[in-house]
Amino acid sequence: MPHMYHKMGRFSFPLLRHIASLSSSLTVLSATRTCCLHRGVFTSSHPCHQTTGRDHSSQHRRGVSTALSHEIQDLSGPEQRLLNKLYEGLIGGQRASLAESITLVETQHPRKKELAQVLLQRVLAYRREQESRNGGKPMAFRVGLSGPPGAGKSSFIEVVGKMLTGRGHKLSVLAVDPSSCTTGGSLMGDKTRMTELSRDMNAFIRPSPASGTLGGVTRTTNEAIVLCEGAGYDIVLVETVGVGQSEFAVADMVDMFVLLIPPAGGDELQGIKRGIIERADLVVVTKSDGDLVVPARRIQTEYTSALKLLRRSSKSWNPKVVRASSHTGEGIPEVWAKMESYREAMLASGELQGRRKAQQKVWMWSLIQENILSHFQNHPSVRGALPHLEQKVTSGAISPGLASDLLLKAFVSSSSS
Numbered sequence: 001m002p003h004m005y006h007k008m009g010r011f012s013f014p015l016l017r018h019i020a021s022l023s024s025s026l027t028v029l030s031a032t033r034t035c036c037l038h039r040g041v042f043t044s045s046h047p048c049h050q051t052t053g054r055d056h057s058s059q060h061r062r063g064v065s066t067a068l069s070h071e072i073q074d075l076s077g078p079e080q081r082l083l084n085k086l087y088e089g090l091i092g093g094q095r096a097s098l099a100e101s102i103t104l105v106e107t108q109h110p111r112k113k114e115l116a117q118v119l120l121q122r123v124l125a126y127r128r129e130q131e132s133r134n135g136g137k138p139m140a141f142r143v144g145l146s147g148p149p150g151a152g153k154s155s156f157i158e159v160v161g162k163m164l165t166g167r168g169h170k171l172s173v174l175a176v177d178p179s180s181c182t183t184g185g186s187l188m189g190d191k192t193r194m195t196e197l198s199r200d201m202n203a204f205i206r207p208s209p210a211s212g213t214l215g216g217v218t219r220t221t222n223e224a225i226v227l228c229e230g231a232g233y234d235i236v237l238v239e240t241v242g243v244g245q246s247e248f249a250v251a252d253m254v255d256m257f258v259l260l261i262p263p264a265g266g267d268e269l270q271g272i273k274r275g276i277i278e279r280a281d282l283v284v285v286t287k288s289d290g291d292l293v294v295p296a297r298r299i300q301t302e303y304t305s306a307l308k309l310l311r312r313s314s315k316s317w318n319p320k321v322v323r324a325s326s327h328t329g330e331g332i333p334e335v336w337a338k339m340e341s342y343r344e345a346m347l348a349s350g351e352l353q354g355r356r357k358a359q360q361k362v363w364m365w366s367l368i369q370e371n372i373l374s375h376f377q378n379h380p381s382v383r384g385a386l387p388h389l390e391q392k393v394t395s396g397a398i399s400p401g402l403a404s405d406l407l408l409k410a411f412v413s414s415s416s417s
């Protein structure tokens with residue numbers, strides 16, 4: 001295990017490599033250590049909030065701190081200045097700094113990727129400080145919005161967004177669009193339906209990056225959320241289409257997951273996966289206006305009964321089905337009121353905080369998987385043997401199980417030599 005961790009350090013985060021070499025037991029850094037790690041590197045005064053009762057390794061902590069401080073000195077003068085400028089601009093709420101910081105986390109450039117991690121750690125430390133002043137409660141509300149293309153997501157965000165900025169909120173809208181990863185095209189119709197919101201100084205809209213894997217895009221979206229919160233946006237909306245796994249990925253990065261459904265016939269609703277309905281904290285039947293009010297009511301009834309059959313995922317909230325129209329504005333304030341009562345109930349029970357903690361773990365593991373898989377696929381021994389073994393498997397000469405064993409053996413033996 002230490003060995004493996006060390007290897008990962010080599011291909012992922014060289015800036016953090018000393019953490020791995022310091023840790024002999026390789027228990028992954030605990031929250032306590034991470035907290036102190038931030039303190040050691042970035043902030044000189046704020047106390048470590050977590051209990052240190054379980055952490056017997058203060059020496060280890062000092063070691064990690066010193067190692068990271070040392071690592072930071074690896075930053076060149078211009079890099080330090082860039083990070084300071086971005087950080088100061090970001091927490092000062094400057095949109096240009098936020099946009100530039102998101103570009104930094106989206107980069108594929110190895111050194112810039114490292115700089116992005118340093119910036120993120122700094123923003124996380126700042127946010128934690130703010131949260132502790134807020135009684136440990138998250139400052140921002142993260143809402144994921146999903147639904148089939150044409151469901152009315154962007155129109156809904158435009159109307160809700162204007163209402164929220166009108167009430168003094170600062171709102172950011174991020175997009176996760178799996179189609180932009182594979183084709184460079186967009187299913188989301190980019191910003192066109194958010195013309196007013198995109199001119200609003202209290203709203204920040206960021207389209208999905210047009211390249212990268214879905215894993216890459218969700219990772220940068222996760223990081224962009226942190227940056228938006230650091231920049232003082234108290235509501236972060238993440239829009240995605242119900243294609244591939246993107247909606248599950250989004251459900252794993254937000255406090256509340258909302259499914260938008262058009263009042264359409266069976267065919268258009270076919271694409272909505274049962275699994276995703278189970279993840280919905282709220283279902284909004286859109287376009288409930290004019291001739292569509294009747295089918296919207298019908299869909300509302302259907303989904304209300306369907307939700308009753310599903311297992312409750314929260315002890316403090318029952319998923320609800322509501323109707324709204326972005327064209328007439330009817331139902332919009334009520335939908336937001338439902339979202340707020342969800343947030344209050346989940347905060348009061350501590351479930352929201354618990355969900356965020358669990359999400360951090362899910363996020364870490366999905367990054368590990370992605371990282372290991374790409375390391376595996378790019379490994380010379382694996383690349384050498386792969387075409388031949390794939391051909392053997394497809395022709396039925398050997399079983400998939402044997403082929404995967406052989407590939408893993410080739411990978412492990414040449415990795416450890």
Ligand SMILES: Nc1nc2c(ncn2[C@@H]2O[C@H](COP(=O)(O)OP(=O)(O)O)[C@@H](O)[C@H]2O)c(=O)[nH]1
Nearest residue numbers: 149150151152153154155193287288325326327
């Ligand atoms: N009648 C009606 N049409 C709507 C409403 N909201 C959106 N639409 C229409 O539905 C289409 C798709 O909307 P859009 O917001 O782009 O959907 P998205 O793909 O889910 O983001 C557009 O032609 C909108 O004008 C609504 O509240 N009522």
Ligand SMILES: [Mg+2]
Nearest residue numbers: 153154188189
């Ligand atoms: Mg859209």
